[in-house]
Amino acid sequence: MTTVTLAHARLPAWAPGLVGVMALAAAGLPAMLLDWDVVAWAVVSLFLFLVGLPAWSLAVENRRAAVDRLMTGLVWSSFGIAVLPLIWLIYVVVREGLQAISMEFLTYSMRGVTGDEQGGVYHALIGTLLITTAATLISVPIGVLTAIYLIEYGGNSRLARWITFLVDVMTGIPSIVAGLFALALVVLFFGPAYRMGLGGSIALSLLMIPTVVRSSEEMFRLVPMDLREAAYALGVPKWRTILKVVVPTAIGGVITGVVLAISRVIGETAPLLVVAGATDGVNFNLFDGRMTTLPVFIYSQYAQSTPAGYQRAWGGALVLIAIVMVLNLGARLIGKLLTPKKA
Amino acid sequence: MAKSIDVSDLDIYYGDFLAVEGVTMTIKARSVTAFIGPSGCGKSTMLRSLNRMHEVIPGARVEGKVMVDGQSLYGADVDPVAVRRSIGMVFQRPNPFPTMSIYDNVLAGSRLNSRRMSKAKADEIVERSLKGANLWAEVKDRLGKPGQGLSGGQQQRLCIARAIAVEPEVLLMDEPCSALDPISTSAIEDLIHELKSDYTIVIVTHNMQQAARVSDETGFFNLKATGQPGRLVEFNPTKKMFSNPDEAATEAYISGRFG
Amino acid sequence: MTATFSPPEAEPSQKATSRRGDRVFAGLARTAGVLILLALAAVFIFLAAEGWNGLNAPEATYRPATDFLGYIGPLVLSTILAASIAVIVAVPFAIGIALFISHYAPRRIAVPMAYVVDLLAAVPSVVFGLWGGRYLAGFLQPAQVWMAEHLSFLPFFQPPPTPNGRSLFTAGIVLAIMILPIVTAISREVFAQTPRLHEEAALALGATRWEMIRYSVFPYARSGMVSAVMLGLGRALGETMAVAMVLAVSPVATLNVVGVAAPATIASNIALNYKEATPSRQSLLIATGLVLFAVTFVVNFLARWIVGRGERKQARA
Numbered sequence: 001m002t003t004v005t006l007a008h009a010r011l012p013a014w015a016p017g018l019v020g021v022m023a024l025a026a027a028g029l030p031a032m033l034l035d036w037d038v039v040a041w042a043v044v045s046l047f048l049f050l051v052g053l054p055a056w057s058l059a060v061e062n063r064r065a066a067v068d069r070l071m072t073g074l075v076w077s078s079f080g081i082a083v084l085p086l087i088w089l090i091y092v093v094v095r096e097g098l099q100a101i102s103m104e105f106l107t108y109s110m111r112g113v114t115g116d117e118q119g120g121v122y123h124a125l126i127g128t129l130l131i132t133t134a135a136t137l138i139s140v141p142i143g144v145l146t147a148i149y150l151i152e153y154g155g156n157s158r159l160a161r162w163i164t165f166l167v168d169v170m171t172g173i174p175s176i177v178a179g180l181f182a183l184a185l186v187v188l189f190f191g192p193a194y195r196m197g198l199g200g201s202i203a204l205s206l207l208m209i210p211t212v213v214r215s216s217e218e219m220f221r222l223v224p225m226d227l228r229e230a231a232y233a234l235g236v237p238k239w240r241t242i243l244k245v246v247v248p249t250a251i252g253g254v255i256t257g258v259v260l261a262i263s264r265v266i267g268e269t270a271p272l273l274v275v276a277g278a279t280d281g282v283n284f285n286l287f288d289g290r291m292t293t294l295p296v297f298i299y300s301q302y303a304q305s306t307p308a309g310y311q312r313a314w315g316g317a318l319v320l321i322a323i324v325m326v327l328n329l330g331a332r333l334i335g336k337l338l339t340p341k342k343a
Numbered sequence: 344m345a346k347s348i349d350v351s352d353l354d355i356y357y358g359d360f361l362a363v364e365g366v367t368m369t370i371k372a373r374s375v376t377a378f379i380g381p382s383g384c385g386k387s388t389m390l391r392s393l394n395r396m397h398e399v400i401p402g403a404r405v406e407g408k409v410m411v412d413g414q415s416l417y418g419a420d421v422d423p424v425a426v427r428r429s430i431g432m433v434f435q436r437p438n439p440f441p442t443m444s445i446y447d448n449v450l451a452g453s454r455l456n457s458r459r460m461s462k463a464k465a466d467e468i469v470e471r472s473l474k475g476a477n478l479w480a481e482v483k484d485r486l487g488k489p490g491q492g493l494s495g496g497q498q499q500r501l502c503i504a505r506a507i508a509v510e511p512e513v514l515l516m517d518e519p520c521s522a523l524d525p526i527s528t529s530a531i532e533d534l535i536h537e538l539k540s541d542y543t544i545v546i547v548t549h550n551m552q553q554a555a556r557v558s559d560e561t562g563f564f565n566l567k568a569t570g571q572p573g574r575l576v577e578f579n580p581t582k583k584m585f586s587n588p589d590e591a592a593t594e595a596y597i598s599g600r601f602g
Numbered sequence: 603m604t605a606t607f608s609p610p611e612a613e614p615s616q617k618a619t620s621r622r623g624d625r626v627f628a629g630l631a632r633t634a635g636v637l638i639l640l641a642l643a644a645v646f647i648f649l650a651a652e653g654w655n656g657l658n659a660p661e662a663t664y665r666p667a668t669d670f671l672g673y674i675g676p677l678v679l680s681t682i683l684a685a686s687i688a689v690i691v692a693v694p695f696a697i698g699i700a701l702f703i704s705h706y707a708p709r710r711i712a713v714p715m716a717y718v719v720d721l722l723a724a725v726p727s728v729v730f731g732l733w734g735g736r737y738l739a740g741f742l743q744p745a746q747v748w749m750a751e752h753l754s755f756l757p758f759f760q761p762p763p764t765p766n767g768r769s770l771f772t773a774g775i776v777l778a779i780m781i782l783p784i785v786t787a788i789s790r791e792v793f794a795q796t797p798r799l800h801e802e803a804a805l806a807l808g809a810t811r812w813e814m815i816r817y818s819v820f821p822y823a824r825s826g827m828v829s830a831v832m833l834g835l836g837r838a839l840g841e842t843m844a845v846a847m848v849l850a851v852s853p854v855a856t857l858n859v860v861g862v863a864a865p866a867t868i869a870s871n872i873a874l875n876y877k878e879a880t881p882s883r884q885s886l887l888i889a890t891g892l893v894l895f896a897v898t899f900v901v902n903f904l905a906r907w908i909v910g911r912g913e914r915k916q917a918r919a
Contacts, residue, residue, distance in 0.1 A: 071815075078697075086718070089733045174839070177894060263724060267725075268727075270869070299731075302732055317729045328724050438800055451804075456808075502803070505807070
């Protein structure tokens with residue numbers, strides 16, 4: 001048996017950097033000569049890099065190291081490439097949306113707006129606020145109580161298992177189907193061709209409830225059994241223990257889950273199109289008449305296919321994304337703030 | 344094939360934290376060397392530095408030298424992958440690859456190094472390694488079964504077979520019997536006796552009787568005081584270590600006064 | 603240690619209150635759960651009844667087809683094509699990103715990067731539709747012209763190519779971007795849970811990082827990855843607005859994903875046509891919605907079952 005040499009030639013640490021620069025340069029020459037755009041230049045450079053570094057490694061190191069470098073390159077590239085659409089999208093929304101935003105945009109509705117007049121999203125903002133608040137008021141009690149039932153009372157009973165199964169089913173409902181479900185309820189009680197904002201809230205609840213149940217379940221499960229037993233040992237009845245010990249311990253996570261659920265449904269369009277319809281004016285009544293939400297506004301403006309329509313759509317999109325991001329960040333902040341601090 | 348290891352003035356750091364300090368020793372070829380000492384004194388860290396496995400934790404580094412057969416393990420051009428290829432390791436808990444059969448488990452290391460292996464050569468490696476690990480008779484009729492279906496002791500011997508299949512210079516064993524029952528433990532100890540004619544073996548154990556049974560030389564590691572780095576207190580032939588050690592601390596540990 | 607300690611006996615009125623409180627509260631909790639059951643059941647029954655009418659409507663309802671299958675056929679085809687493009691494009695990237703976050707990125711940037719990918723999930727689908735229709739379509743159009751020219755030996759890439767990029771292909775790409783976060787998040791979880799012991803076993807044999815991933819991470823994560831892909835598929839099948847806003851619709855069923863137009867997907871078809879639909883047309887749309895629900899339900903159920911089976915196998919191992 002010959003001794004295995006431990007040392008072999010290795011590429012210097014700055015090798016990837018060098019290959020990167022050379023790839024950019026090598027692709028840059030034809031890019032200039034053939035008048036490629038930036039994207040083509042970037043693509044060819046990336047390709048040259050992904051081929052070049054492993055090839056150099058193969059010559060200097062060995063086959064296994066070359067394969068390892070190739071896979072490392074691919075993994076890093078996949079991340080870089082996937083992040084690009086997000087950056088592009090945010091850039092576009094901000095650039096186009098800012099052109100439309102103004103105080104007027106935020107405070108006027110579309111009532112009576114013709115042709116190229118500006119109009120605004122006021123009615124859509126009101127609609128979004130009302131419908132989402134109503135949806136939250138419906139889903140949070142039902143969702144949290146169901147989670148309490150599943151964790152504290154249900155155990156492995158048939159009812160608990162059925163509920164868990166159905167909640168799982170609900171997580172997979174396409175949003176348009178949730179809209180049809182809600183529509184069925186509205187029609188059942190109010191007759192066909194009736195559209196109302198509350199119907200939209202019901203549809204959104206169908207989408208929110210599974211998320212709220214799941215995340216609340218997680219949170220309650222994380223509360224250690226010792227805490228509950230300490231309370232029982234003091235003679236505190238079970239329902240009081242839940243209200244005074246379990247829920248407050250888990251409240252941070254529960255609220256985070258709720259706010260995240262809100263941020264998800266606030267962008268839903270399809271079910272609201274179907275149930276709440278759309279309108280130009282402001283409607284403060286959830287129980288009567290059509291109500292527009294921000295996503296539906298964006299869609300209907302887009303569907304007009306006019307420059308003014310597109311501009312309003314981008315404006316609405318910017319407002320919507322801003323709201324969603326604020327909710328998202330807020331949810332995480334709340335979670336951090338309200339979690340009981342470790343000693 | 345088996346080589347000796349020379350360690351000179353080795354310090355092992357995790358980030359800024361000095362875990363083991365100033366170790367100097369020579370591990371003889373074709374012998375069994377045991378590292379003993381109380382928990383947390385750095386013997387596992389020391390073992391892992393011998394095949395650069397401690398580098399799996401980010402921020403781990405060493406200062407000093409480790410030489411195997413005149414080659415430094417930590418030289419500028421040295422690829423850790425190559426080091427681990429020639430210095431094998433067996434872990435505390437048996438870890439055969441769960442989705443592979445016994446046959447494939449044994450070949451895992453060899454397959455990494457030679458792409459195409461004829462079936463005849465593969466069979467030969469599997470048989471040789473399983474025989475070397477005293478497992479052949481028990482599994483030769485079910486090589487295609489998953490590695491996880493074996494008992495704990497058999498799994499550990501499978502891991503040993505996997506490690507010796509690539510014919511390493513040195514075999515490192517990190518408390519290989521602590522997860523096993525007494526009968527499997529004694530089977531592995533017998534195996535170690537046989538293996539030492541072909542390999543240099545370094546074994547970490549918290550069981551002093553095992554060290555006394557199994558090793559030719561022993562190194563005793565200890566902390567100077569709580570919060571201080573671990574160091575090699577004494578390194579001597581096992582017989583001497585357990586009957587007439589040089590250091591008082593060694594004597595205290597061996598007679599059970601602490602640890 | 604046999605002295606028993608009993609807490610002082612509660613006042614009789616206290617005991618009664620606590621027992622009543624317990625019953626009320628437990629009842630409340632159980633009612634919430636039952637409410638979910640009842641609501642879903644009632645609505646499902648009503649929808650099924652409505653949808654049944656859709657299956658047996660007068661022939662004119664199914665225009666331009668003549669029966670239910672003829673109506674839903676093109677929709678199903680488009681749905682499958684768009685979802686397939688989404689999955690084929692998204693999965694390699696998702697696995698790459700998940701590996702990046704769990705095994706390749708330095709710890710300090712791994713967490714923010716995971717957050718960035720999750721941000722993609724926060725963008726509402728209508729905004730994706732807006733961006734897809736107004737920007738991505740134009741960007742992908744030259745590539746589709748190229749595909750129609752050079753790949754026309756495959757039935758998926760036939761001339762004439764779309765003049766504005768609003769094809770099934772673009773819709774599929776938008777869907778891919780939308781399902782990327784969920785496939786990545788689940789894969790990432792599973793990769794990160796690979797037992798250290800198995801990773802070290804591979805490394806100690808002298809494996810490079812990629813070889814370690816092949817030997818220890820992928821086998822462990824197999825069922826999790828499959829489930830992640832299926833959940834992504836479920837989402838792609840049900841996505842409505844992005845497709846509605848990107849795809850130019852025509853009733854003729856086609857395999858050509860880079861062509862001028864294609865039939866809508868089931869979901870986008872409902873969204874686009876519900877407002878102007880006659881009652882019998884509405885029943886038809888509801889029936890297609892139920893078909894979609896059944897399909898996504900099966901896909902999601904399979905995904906969970908595969909994970910469950912994988913978990914049971916791990917527990918035994």
